[in-house]
Each structure stands twice: as C-alpha cells, then as structure tokens.
Amino acid sequence: MLSTRLQALPRDARDTLFLLAVIGLILLPQLPNLPWWCSTLAAIVLLWRGTLAVQGRPLPARGWRIALLALTLVATYITYRTLLGRDAGVTLVVILLALKTLELRARRDAFVIFFLGFFTMLTNFFYSQSLATAFAMLLALLGLLTALVNAHMPVGKPPLVQAARTAGGMALLGAPIMLVLFMLFPRMAPLWGTPNDAMTGRTGLSNTMRVGSVAELALDEGIAARIRFDDGRVPPRTTLYFRGPVLSRFDGREWSAPPPFSRSAAPRNLRVRGAPVGYEVTLEPSNRPWVLTLDAAPRRPELAGYELFATPELQWVATRPIGDLVRYRAESYAEFESGPTRRSAVLQDEVALPPGSNPRTVALAAQMRADPALAGASTQALVQNVLQRLRTGGYAYTLEPGLFGDDSADEFWFDRKAGFCEHIASSFVVLMRALDIPARIVTGYQGGEINGVDNFWVVRNSDAHAWAEVWQQGVGWVRVDPTGAISPDRVGQFRRLAPQPGLIAGAIGAMNPTLSQNLRAAWEAVNNGWNQWVLNYTQSRQLDLLKTLGFTAPSLQDLALVLLALLVAASLAGAAWTLWERSQRDPWLRLLGRARERLRQAGVEVPESASPRQMAQRLSERFGSGAEPARQWLLRLEAQRYAKAPGDALPALRSEFRRLAWPR
Template sequence: MGASLPRDTRDTLFLLAVIGWVAFMQVGHTPWWCTALTALVLVWRTTLALRGLPLPGWPVRVGLLVLTLAATFMTHSTLIGRDAGVTLVVVLLALKTLEMRARRDAFVVFFLAFFTLLTHFFYSQSLLTAAGILVALLGLLTALVNAHMPVGRPPLSQAARIAGGMALMGAPIMLVLFLLFPRLSPLWGMPGQDETGRSGLSGSMKVGQIAQLVLDDDIALRVRFEGRPPPQGQLYFRGPVLSDFDGVEWRALRSGFSQSMALPTDLRVSGEPVRYQVTMEPNRRPWLFVLEATPQGPEVPDNAVRMSNELQWFTQRPINTLVRYSAESYPTFRYGPQSQVVALQDQIALPGGFNPRTLALAQALRREHGTGPEANPRLIDAVMNRLRTGGYSYTLDPGLYGQNTADEFWFDKREGFCEHIASSFVILMRALDIPARIVTGYQGGEINGVDGYWTVRQRDAHAWAEVWLQGQGWVRVDPTSAVAPGRIGSFERLRAPQGALAGAIGNLNPNLAAQLRAAWEAVNNSWNQWVLNYTQGRQLDLLKNLGFSSPSWTDLAYVLIGVVMAVSLLGAAWTLWERQQHDPWLRLLRRARDRLHKLGLESTDHTPPRELALRVQQRWKNDTVDAGAAARLAQWLLQLEAQRYARPGSGDATLSRLQREFQRLAWPRNTDA
C-alpha cells in the first residue's frame, strides 16, 4: 500500500506513526482525556492525509487549544508544573500536526517530538523506558533525514540506514560525555505511586481500613552481600518506627519533647558484621533501609545521613533517584535503656474507649502469669502461643475492620495481614503494661540466580513489634512468625497475581517463567548499576584508575577537554587521509573532466565517461587535424567506464594502465580559442 501512496502522504503517515509511539509511552502518566484527545487528533490527521483533504482552519485549532487548556487546568488545577506541562506537551504535539503544511512545520513537529521524548525521564529511567525512547529516537531521525531528501521518492529504508549510521557515529561522543561530563544533581524527582491498598511502606499505618491488600511486585531495593548472606529469616530491613496510636492510626512518636525525655539509643553490637551493598529505588522518602543494626551511617552521594534514637537512618533530602550505598550491620545487638525511664511511658499509652475485650484479656493474662517485670517474658510467650494455637491465619483479604481492631482480631475475625497482627500484638502488650511499638520495613527477599543479588520487593513490606524488657532493652518480636512461619522463612510466601502472559508461561513451564524473570531483572539491575547509578563519586574513581591520585573536578575538566581535542585532531587527520585516499577512479575522471574544461568542453560532476566520449566525438568530428586525437580520447573514456562497471574478469584495462595512458594521451586543440 505504501508504494502506491504519494510521497507526501507516505511521509506524513510515517511521522504520525512515530508521534503516536511517542505519545503512547506517556499513557500511564497523563489523564485519560489527554490520551483520548491525542488519539482522536492523530486518527483525524491520518484520515485527512489518506483522503487528500484540506487541513482544518484556525478556528478549529484554536478551539481545540482552548479545550486542552481548560481540561488541563481542571485536572491539575494549574497550567505549570511537571504533570500539567507533560499533559500540554503531548496534546500540543498532536495538535501541531493539524497545521503541518510545509517542511518548516514538519521541522517544528520533529523538535517538539524530541522534547516530548525527554519528558519520559520525568517518570522513569528504567531500561524498558530507554529502549522505547531509542525506538522513537531512530524513528524521528529517520523522518528528519527523509525530510532533507526532497527530490524524488527515496525509500524510507534508505533514510533509516542513514539515521542509524548517524546514531552509531554519535555513540562514541555520547559515551565520552556520559563518562566525563560533570554529573549534576537531578533536576526533577522520581515520583512514586499511590500506595493506598498496595503493599509497601508509608509514614503511618491505618489498621483495618483496607479490606483487601494487593501485593506489589515492584522492586524496592537490591542487595549484594560480601560473603555468606544471613538466613532469610534474619533479613529485617528497618524502616519507620510507629509508637503513637490514636485508636485507628499508628504514627511516629510526636516530636517536641526535650532530649532529656527521649529514649537513649545505647546501641551495643557484638559478633561479626554483615557487609553488603544496597541499590535502592526512589521512594520520595528520606529513609534508608539497612539491616538491624547498623551503627555507622551509609554514605549516600550528595546527601547527609543521620540515625534516630530508634535505629532508623534518615537522609537530609528525600530519595528521588536511584541510590547505591554500602553498609555494615550486626545481627547480634542490644539497644535502648536497661532500666525503667520516664520516656517509656509513651510506649505503653493507649487511647481510652477502644478495644475493651483486649484490655480484659490482658487482665486475665496478668492474673494467670503474674505481674512485675520478671513476668513479662512469660506473658510474651503466652501471647505468641495464643497466636500459634488459637486458629489465627495470615491472609490478604481479611475484610474491613471496625473501630476496635484489636478486639476483632483476637476474638472475631482471627485473620489479617502483618499490620493487623503486629498492631493487635502491640496493643495487647501495652494493655499488659509492657512497653511496645511497631517497626515497619522489609523482611526477606529472594536471590536472583543470574547476578547473585537479593531482590527485595514492595510485597516484602512487613510490620513487626519491639518490646522493652528489663535488663535487655528493646527486643524484636515478630508475631506474624507465630501465625504464618512461612511468611518469615523461605517458604509459602504470598504472591502477587500475574498478568495474562506471565501467568500463561508460568502454567506451561514454571521454571521457564522464573528464569525469564530473573534474567530480565538481572539485565535491568546492570542498567541501574552501570548507567543510572553512575554518580559523581564513580566519575572520580574513573580518574583514579587513569592514574590521578586525588582527582578533582578540575582534573575531570582537563580530561574532558583533552579527549575532545584528541578526537578533533583524529577527525582532522582522518579527513586529510580520506582526501588523499579518495577513490582513484573518481580522481582520474575528475582530471580528465578538468582537462576537457580547459579545452572548452563543459560537463558536470554527474556526467558519465560514456557521455563525455560522445561529446568529444561530436566536438571534433569535422576537425581533420584533431579527429584522431579525439577518437583516441573517446576510446580511453569508454575504457575508463568499462573498468568501473564491466563484469569482473572481462579483460578490460586496469586502472594503473589507464593512468599511464592518460599521461601519454594526445589531446585535441581548443577550437574556440
């Protein structure tokens, strides 16, 4: 069908297809009406091109522009900013095709499309996004090259080959700039997704407000251990600690009390540390996830870190880009006060009017197991045994809880996911006058057999408890391990529902599905490690490998300037060599053409030798003196053409022989002189 279309129609349809791909990549980040309007405009423009109909006038285009501005403002409450700006750019790119009448308009569309490509990095810098952008980039380059070939009907494949060659020639320059150009701080953040109803972490925890939890398979962080990793059941990556409870929601303890009222950290570690490296995905939070317990802060590029008295590590700014840091943790540790302090009263506080049956259960347990600090370990064991033997279950679909969430868990529903279990456990501990709080983070993970990294996903988000015991300080207790031991170990993990394609492959061959997933994640991790995580520090490390003892930004600039100069000199030398080594056949033909020009016989660079021979014969055919010389010159020109285009082995003269004969030729005279 493309071969029968006029060239303008064919080129327009190709450009519209590329623009459609650029806009399609933004479907997940723009409002539904933006996608619908963009698709409608592109389909309309395609119909106009196929039918050869005139483009709409300015009133229609202005009306669509006003509609776009109004819809953008209603959706985003502004016309500026990242999300509103991307929405406008996508729609305006489509609208611009409605006034694409000349090559100048096409060039505006090209460069607006290039700009739209850049906006994809506002939302994702993944390998899949980069691959999609590469396809769009090659398509736009092909259309741009094709627009600079206005004569005839060159095939799009020819323009694509030229565009691909241009991209390959630019790749070394891109690599040098990537390695040596100063790494600036990100100009934008990487947004997360709404976590409501999905597994993952937030700064607070509303118990029982989610009837069904959807497991999120997105990767939260990747970990590479130095040496033997700890058992999976000991992989607790510590996050926010929640101590303030209002009956419905758990939050971090309110700040505002003096340092004298704060709980001392008093961290004591022993044994051999676990050394590892973490690659953490952006989460828009100032949290660093490390194994318990980590006395020394990880080094995060361009971001200061600090540890709270609850052993949580914070950064100075939210993590909006992929970061990598090394850490050293001690699985064996103790921390917190060893004896009663005033600040522990915050850890046993409960709001009035909630969970009366849980309070009654606490009184019954106290009567059975005694009172005082020495009875607290027995009480904890009794509660854990109740979880193991009381018919409690771990589920992602517990239904909605009411006001008294702990009562419903202990006596009615007897099921929930980790937030229900941890919250109900801590409420019961506080009812027993045992200081307790909730710790959130990630637990477990799975090793990728391809690259050896441990992958921790959002579905590995977990909530556990800490209780304070006299003489021991804070002690981790995971009540979920009593209800569902497989959640903490390496078996019986709840899985997120798979898509249709992944589910089909998994049903046919589970091992193949797991291997494909591991391979893809290993490739994506390599992209993260070597491309997205190429930081300022790694640039300076590169200079160290090049021999700089204490590299600085000045050294980096010198190296970059030196490389640019070396490449420029190399390009100049190659150009000189290329000129000297240019096609000798073309050089010989040019010498003959220049000689004939001096004799008054004009020709162009595209005049073939056969045509020159014919002109020579016609010019001097009636000249009795020079007819013989003209005939020999015409014969030489025909031999020159045969040497280039004749079938190999046909016995034609060699180029060196023709060059010698050219020196001995007797040239006719210029009869016009």
C-alpha cells in the same frame, strides 16, 4: 494488501501516517502517567489527522485548534490545580505535540513536530529510567530520525527502508560520542527540580499506618532494593529485617511516627554484638527520604550526594527525598539492643492508648495480670504468653481480612482472628501497652530472594512487613515478630501468600512451573545490570575509571582534561579521515583539476564543468600552435577516460604532466 494500499497513497499522506505512528510510539509509555482525558484526546487527534491524510481532506480551521488548546488548559488546571510542575507540564507537551499535527502542511511544520517529538521522548524518563523505557525510546529515536531523513529525500516515493538505513547509520556514528560523553562528562547534582512530585511514594511504606482500612491486600511484585552481601555471605533468613519508619503514636485507628523535633527526647543508645555484615544496596526510587538498611546499622551508609542522619528509632533518613536510583554501602549487626535500659518518662508515649479504645483487649490484659500463673511475670514471660495465644488460638495470616472497625485490636483478638502483618503487629502492640509494657510498631521489609542469574538478593514491595519492638528492663528495645507465631513460613522459609497469576503467567506456569521464575530472574538480572552500569554510573565511578587509567588521586579537573584530550584526538582523527577521503577521490579528476589550475596560471579561465576537449580548444584559441603539446595531452587524457579498455595509462599521463611545458 496493506502495504499495497499504503504505496498507492500520495507521498505526503504516506509520510504523515508514518510520523503519526512514531508519535504514538513516543506517547505509549506515558499512558500510565497521563490523566485519562489527555490520553483520549491525544488518541482522537492523531486518529483524526490520519483519517484526513488518507482521505486527502483539508486540515481543520484554526478555530478548532484554538478551542482544543483552551480545553486542554482548562482540563489541565482542573486536574492539577496548576499549569506548572512535572505532571502538568508533560500533559501540556503531549497535547501540544498532538495538536501540532493538525497544522502539518509544510516541511517547516514537520521540523517543529520532529524537535517537539524529541523533547516529548525525553519526558518519558521523568517517570521511568528502566531498560524497557530506554528500549522503547531507542525505537522512537530511530523512528524520528527516519522521518527526519525522509523529509529531506527527493520527490517521488523513496522507500522508508532507505531512510531507516540512513538514520541507523547516523545513530551508529553518534554512538561512540555518546559513549565517551556518558563515561567522562563530569556528573553534577541536578541543577533543577520538578515541583509537586517530591513526596509521591511508590514503595508501599509510609510514616503512617491506618489499621483495618484495606479489605484486600494486593501484592506488588515490583523491586524495592537489590542487595549484594560481601563475599556472598547472606545472613540467616530469619534475621533479614530491613528497617523503615517506626510508628509509636496511636489514635485508635492510625499509627504514626513521632515528629522529628520530639525524637531527640529518647536516646538512641545502640549496643551491638557479634561480627558485622557488610553489603551494598541498590535502592529503587521511592521519593521518600528513607535509606534502607538491615537492623541495625550504627554507621552512616556511604551514600554520595545525600546528607543522612539517624533517628533514635535506628532508622537512617536522608535530608531530601530519594527520587533516583542510588547505590550505597552499609554495615549492620544482627545482634543488638537499643534505647534506655531503665524505665523513665521518655517511654511514656510507648505505653499510651486512647481512652476507651479496644476495651476488650484492655480487659484481656487485666485478666492476664490477674492470672496467678502470670503474677509478677517478667516482660519476656508475658510476651511468650501472648505469642503462644497466637500459635494455638486459631489465628490465621491472610491477604483478605475484610474491613475492620474502630476497635481493630478487639476484632482481631476476639472476632475475625485473621489478618496480615499490620493487623497482627498492631493488635500485639495494643495488648502489650494494655499490659503496661512499652511497645511500638516497626515497618520495613522482611526477607527477600536470591536471583540465581546475578546472585543479587532481591527485596520486593511484596516483602513489606510490620513487626513489633517491646521494651525490657535492663535490656532496652527487643524485636518481636508476632506474625511468625501465626505463620512461621512468612518469616522463616518465605512461602508467602501471593496473588493469583495472570493469564499468560498462569499458562506458562502450567506448562513449566520453573519457566516463569527463570524468565523473571533473567529479566531482572538484565535490569539489574542496566541499573548498576548505566543508571548508577556516578561521579565516584567516573573517578574510579580514571584510577584504572593510572591517575593516583583523580579529580574533576583530571576528568575534564581526559575528556578534552579525547575531543582533541577525535578532531585530529576526523581531519586525518578527511585527508584520507580526499586521497581516495578519483585520481583522473584530481589530474584534470591540476591541468585546470595550470590553465588559470596561463591566463585561460575555464569553468569547473569543462571537459578536457573544451580546455584544449580554449588553449588553442589563446596560444595557437605553441600550445600543441598541452592540447594533445588533454585529448589523450579524455581518451583514457572514455576508452573501452583504459588500461593503466594514467600514471604515464601523470608523469608526462610533470614534464610538460605549459604556455605562458
């Protein structure tokens, strides 16, 4: 019914509706990145233009377009406080594409929309280069090519299927060129940047932690990193601590990392034991400078294109935010100690507490110090005493602890007795400092899960974790995870608290408990393959490809030479194809062309469209009976063409042509 109504529309209306649908497909992945007013305005404009096309009404006057453009500029500036940068620029491009449809009158207007659509399609990759985005943009590309081909088709109502078939053929013909350029075009560092978006974090980790400000923690199941351990040897799960920012400064509510200029005061002094663990990390874009490694990595990770340095807190940091998918190798030791082995002034920040903060926790520390059983106890004994309190004191690990007040440690220890890892780690460190034991909070990721499809270890944003480090005389900094004392499953067997599944996921899980997990694992494995072979195809991998081709020490010059050789080979192949195609041309027409050339040499000019009979008549008019053999040959050539059973007379005519004496 709908297809019948569409076929009844005029050609212009039908083509306009198809183009509007393609524009909608281009803009659909951008909706989460656009302000609500931009999405709403673009949808209204596209629906307005579609209604005008169906009803055959005239387009709005120029004043409407100018007013909408002015409104867009004002709204964009109010939203972003600038008209420059990635977000503001994409917003303007989206609205300009929508507004351009309101002046779609002629084919040249359609061409402007086509190329503006191609550009808008590319802006989707500013925000996501995932496989889903690539697939959506591939559909959009085929749609735009179909609309472009359809605009060049003759009058009438040619079927869109025919235009789509031509567009698909064009895309397939261009695919080999695209593949060669992807594999061999030298990859350089970006020559441009997008301002105002460099520090938009996506991983959930931060260099600050405000305790108690979140009443309910919503877990993000997005992937933060994928790890492939050498020879598939995964360390014990209880040792999988991926180090992030270390927070040592506390103002009563918020923990923060020390500024970079003060970090040089504390020596790193890393001491490792045992055998190292080698692994390769595929880190998702975070727009943060942190390079994820297992505790502890003494050597600089092998990350091309970034300059890295290690902080005294054992965290590896890049000199610029990591805004792309990156892959690097690292080596870590599960057994390690770090920091000074003797108490000194450099540890003063790690015992400081704001005056008057958490008085009940401070009183608890004084009570412990006055306990005869703990008199003169070592740091290790005090730590074990506090951990025992967490195990036996009725404390719980929850994602819904409610909002905490200013004295969050007091509320945790004496009132709520429930929280997630940041509450537990913060309260533990406050108590340690009240006991005059240097302590600090380490944030990062803990745990992960194996993907049974591709055997990569997957670390999710929901694995974000906070634990503690305490300082011991003669040893240095030692990891203590107080969350494990309350909920051993969180650190050991990884039976995590998780949000309620959605309607579809819940229905699938109810039918088959493992089906949902298997589907997710398969999809993530496909995405990982996309990341490994497409997004993370770096310059080093290009040079590795040349090694497989026989280059011993490949360079960018070798890469350019190989690309040039392939281009020359492709050009020669195209020339050969052209010659072959010419040879496949109608042999009768080629023979007629040779006859026309003989007539020109004899001084008889005939048009390209002249038939053999017309050529024979012109020959007789010029040379009379002296051209009779050639005239008879031309008539036989025409008879062979239009005979009901032409047979195989063409070779004989071709042989006779070579022996024929043409008049001069």
